[in-house]
Amino acid sequence: MRIDKFLKISRIIKRRTVAKEVADKGRVQINGTVAKSSSTVKVGDEITIVFGNKTLVVKVEKLQESTKKDEAKEMYSIVSETYQEDR
Template sequence: MNTTVPASAQRMRIDKWLWAARFYKTRSVASEAIDGGHVRLNGTAPKPSRDVRPGDMLDITVGNQTWTVRVLGLNEQRRPAPEARLLYEETPESTARRETEREARALAPTPGSDLRGRPTKKARRQLRGFNEGF
């Protein structure tokens, strides 16, 4: 299994790397995330065309999850998930943070779980007033 590119090209666009490492489904979604400030390269906000090299640190936010990873390898092609995981190493702090966030979400009550049946007349007025405010 070859997870690196030839020695002559030990760099790759960050949007392409995020796509190959399976953090985002397409390169255009990865580019939008980078432009939106959801990805940081070595503590700075990069452009989608910025090169990433092995050893670089990335902070990646997807939805409500944030990863802090070190780039281990480059791959020009999008490979299956087990192979894509070989391209990076998540820091122990990031793993612990994501685990505690996952547990907190599991223990949190489901929104609207306390509501039963149809809204009362008073609740409908409150909803109507809330919706008309926007």
């Protein structure tokens, strides 16, 4: 599954166009490698996403083509969530 589609279906990022933009700006990594929006994600992969002052690291638990809101959280588990202090 493409990383932009995974981010949207898992509801980590609300819109696929935004997920595509974030990935194409180099702010998404899969297993430590910078990912493009078309990069493939598999179960067990670790995804790092940088949102401004927040860095979110999640592990892919399940891949689904579509989800209901309450099922979306089952697609990933949060490894870490860190915030950068403004200087």
